[in-house]
Amino acid sequence: MKPQTVTLHLMGHFFENLYRIPHMGDALVRFLARGMAKGMVVLPFTGFSRSSSVEESIALLNLICGRLAIDVDIVEQKPDGFVFEVPACPYGYNRPDQQGVCDAVMDLDRMVYREAGLELTILESVVAGAPRCRMSMRQL
DSSP: OOHHHHHHHHHHHHHHHHHTSTTTHHHHHHHHHHHHHHHHHHOGGGOOOOOSSHHHHHHHHHHHHHHTTOOOEEEEEETTEEEEEESSOTTOOOSGGGHHHHHHHHHHHHHHHHHTTEEEEEEEOGGGTOSSEEEEEEEO
């Protein structure tokens, strides 16, 4: 297992445990995920930039996912966006009882890509029973 994969799985366990805190777990995970997103956006070495085209958006997704050793397959390209799939959750989520924490952690991705001028929408997820996570990105 690649070091990035181990790190993301450990983060997944951390977020899942936080999520279990009664009455505040969801808010805590979302707060931390959004804070991490802000850090990714402002740090110059991340390669983050605002996308002005679908091609730039795909390149940004590949850059970020490549650095994190996340496999991504672009399955459809449209004039205003694209659809992509991830074969397995980078955080290790794969059960229906993890849907809430999955959605909360995905605030990190939604916020990072929104700053890049994109809207990320989860179409299907492994935690909801799909064989792969399927998402769309739309240029804003």
